[in-house]
Amino acid sequence: MIELDRRLFLKSAALIGCSAAAHPLMSSMTFASVPSDNRLVVIILRGAMDGLDVLQPYGDPMLAKLRRDISAGPERGALDLDGFYALHPRLQPLLPLWQKGELGFAHAVSTPYRDKRSHFDGQDLLEAGTGNDLPVDRRIGGWLNRLLQTMPGATAETAYAVGVEQMRILSGDAAHLAWAPRASLTLSPQAQTLLEHVYHEDPLFREAARDAIRIGSETEQGERGKGPTADAQALGAFAANRLNGQSRIAAFSIAGWDTHANQEQALGRALDRLAAAILALRDGLGPNWSRTTVLAMxxxxxxxxxxxxxxxxxxxxxxxxxxxxxxRGGRAYGDWPGLGEGQLYADRDLMPTRxxxxxxxxxMRGLFGADRDMLERSIFPGLDLGGDPKMLA
Known part of the structure; x- marks a missing residue:
């Protein structure tokens, strides 16, 4: 595949406008290389995932009283894990990972964000890694970028971003670039004509543009009929490919977690995509999977x-x-706060305990040796690191 020159995309995007904005690729991906054999993958689940449905605490008797139609535990098909928690049935493909100790959960967690419950603010704070200091200062960048700034010898992985928003989690002063899998253009006939006209006198860019248009058309045709998890599988497989090379840190996002209505179907579809991405990572990483930590937040x-x-x-x-x-999987981490009277946050939400x-x-400390003081002051300002949960094998 011939990759588009970055100047070509930036120069032409201003001309083709809506055609580029309408590109079907909806998830951005970022990479960074660091001097370590360990790998870290952060998946941002955009839309506020219902943790009580994904990891159902059916051992708490209040769950069935508060939720009569969803999150009902093994009686409704959820997969019992330990006698207290049950896994949502759409994550059944990941059950072998749990059994092998390669899948775990942390329950009753949150960022310091409270009360306003805005997706945009919540995601900003999650990726910035700061406290409840809205609006987020865009100059501070993301917490993965600040990690890179503390690691001598860290370098950027050459990459591209096509028609998608930047992952704020890796934005900042440390060298980094964005990448999107299947980095090709799918343009209308009018836009194709315009692009060919603009670069008619530049043989290099003219041929690159033609190849990108051709590849975009072939990709679009090839993706038809692959099902709703095709993009998630592509994200996982592409990330694995880069992590098998020089990259050691990858971040991408999966949307579709805002389940105000018909949660059973909406959440099920999102979980299918998450499972597909994780399994594609495992399969693609091969032996390097043993040195990989995936955090879905x-x-x-x-x-x-x-x-x-x-x-x-x-x-x-x-x-x-x-x-x-x-x-160190096969377990759920964290202190369960309970769902009874007086145990909920604002009498409506699960109380965060960590x-x-x-x-x-x-x-980050276990994988890359990040200094504790640096983690609490610079990478996650204001964080009380607390005791080691011993989540790494």
Whole structure:
């Protein structure tokens, strides 16, 4: 495949406007290389995943009273894990990872963000890794970028971003570039004519543009009929390919977790994509899977009580999924706060018992030797790291 020159994309995007903006690729991906054999993958789950449905605490008797139609445990098909928690049935493809100790969860976690429950603010704070200091100062960048700034010898992986927003989690002063899998253009006939006209006198760019258009057309045709998980599989497979090379840190996002209505179907589809991405990572990484930690994080949880539309609303405490051969899986981490009277946050949400940033920080400390003081002051300003959850094998 001939890759588009970055100048070609930047120069032509201003001309083709809506055609580039309408590109079907909806997830961005970023990479960085660091002097380590360990790998870290961060998946941002955009839309606020309902952790109470993904990892169902059916051993708490209040769950069945507060949720009569969703999150009902093994009686409704969920997969029992340990007698207290049950796994959502759409994550059944990941059950072998749990059994091998390569899948785990942290429950009752959140960022310091409270009460306003805005997706945009919540995601900004999650990726910035800061405290509850809205609006987020864009100059501070993301917490993965600040990690790179503390690591001597870290270099950027050459990459591209095509028609997608930048992952804020890797933005900042440390060298980095963005990459999107299947980096090709799918243009209307009018836009193709315009692009060929603009670069008619430049043989190099003219041929690159033609190849990109051809590849875009072939990719679009090839993706038809592959099913709703095709993009997620592509994200995981592409990330694995880069991580098998020089890259050691990858971050990408999966959308579709906002389940105000018809949660059973909407969440199921999102979980299918998440499972597909994780399995594609495992399969693609091969032996390097044993040195990999995957953290799937969301901006906040959802309400404990289901609403009248078969869904849940924006909440506070939620769950984080962790996977990889480098984790100590087959267990759920964290202190369970309970769902009874007086145990909920604002009488509506799961009470957070640990800052989600602490799990990310302990992963960075174990994988890359990040200094504790640096983690608490610079990478995650204001974080109380607390005790080691011993999440890494």
């Amino acid at each position: 969301t901006e906040f949880g959802r309400t404990v009580r289901e609403n009248g539309s078969g869904g849940t609303d924006h909440g506070t405490g939620g769950a984080m999924l962790m996977a990889g051969g480098a984790i 800052d989600i940033r602490a799990y990310a920080a302990w992963a």
